[in-house]
Amino acid sequence: MKGTAPFILFSLFLFSVFATSCSEEKAHTAPAIHERDSVPVMTTYGVNTLVSDSGVIKYRIVAEEWEVNEVKKPSRWTFNKGILLTQFDLKKHVVGYVQCDTAVYYDKERRWTLRGRVRIHTAQGVEFQSNELHWDELNHEIWSHVYSHLKTPDKELEGDWFRSDETMSNYEIRKTKGWTIMEQKELPSSNSAALAPMPIDTGRVDNMQGPVLKR
Template sequence: MRSNLYTFFICLLFMSYAFVSCSEEREHTAPAIHARDSVPVMTTYGVNTLVSDSGVIKYRIVTERWEVNENRNPSRWTFNKGILLTQFDLKKHVVGYVQCDTAVYFDKDRRWELRGRVRILTSQGVAFYSNELYWDERNHQMWSYTYSHVKTPDKELQGNWFRSDEQMTNFEIRQTKGWSIFSNDEFMPSAGSGTPIIDTSHVDSMRGPVVNQK
């Protein structure tokens, strides 16, 4: 009888220790690492896809990583490994491209935020370089409040304030740092002279080429 009581006591002590240990483990259970609104509903790797709007193909997206998050407000697509966005016209001809290190597209607002080595080339030969650019598809506007460099076939302009239509056929730059115009008919540099550059510190602006739309 004494042996049975001793055995029962040992078992009870062991069970109590195990219960306390399990209780302590439950008390130290870590909470969820990610909040619900930070988890994407889709993550796709190695993307090369076409995007349509109202049944018309408008863009080709090439990116290493594409996250779609519909839980965040506003909902968004995130391209944190870089993106190459090629734009098409109604006849599916390539009319330009946009490239950058990271991008966020707010799909409900139809608005882009591009960051890091933003590069744009249009069908009119306008090249744009900056580290930040905002693009509002709904209002057909682009703008940047950081250093931007615009180059057309006959002129260059640099400044810290940029605004344009989304085709870059009519753009404006302010707080210019300098501009150059190259034209064989209007200007012929003398022998040994360098590229004409005019440094300015005042607020200035210049509009790009305007293309007649048919």
């Protein structure tokens, strides 16, 4: 028994040291997330879906990533890795497409904000390019306050302010420059004064009538 006493005392000493060290340990925990709106309620990858309104299919959405957040004010869908949006008419015919690098859709307000290499093509052959575009579905309007390029079958226009209906059949461009195809009879005479380039008035406001949408 005398031989085991030192061993028992040593064991008790180790136990007391271990217990003390455990009681002094601090748990390493991450801070609680107080901002609930920083977390989406749904994240979907590899999206290829149809979107309907009042039972009518209106759009096809193709995206690599789709986040839905119903807590943020206003609630929104976010497409951080780009989106391809194809639009249909009432007969389910494709009438155009929209694509961009990132997009946010405010679902309650039915409003889109598109950024980064925004490209639009309509069934009438109108092409639009910009780095930012806003689309109000309720009022059927689109607009951009940055450089935009518009190409129709007979003209091309550039400007730093753009507004249009969502079919791009009626549009307004400010601070414009551009060119159009002219008939031979519309060309000026061949004298040098007529052919001299005219300065561009960048403060001018042009109200243009685009191609009329045929149903």
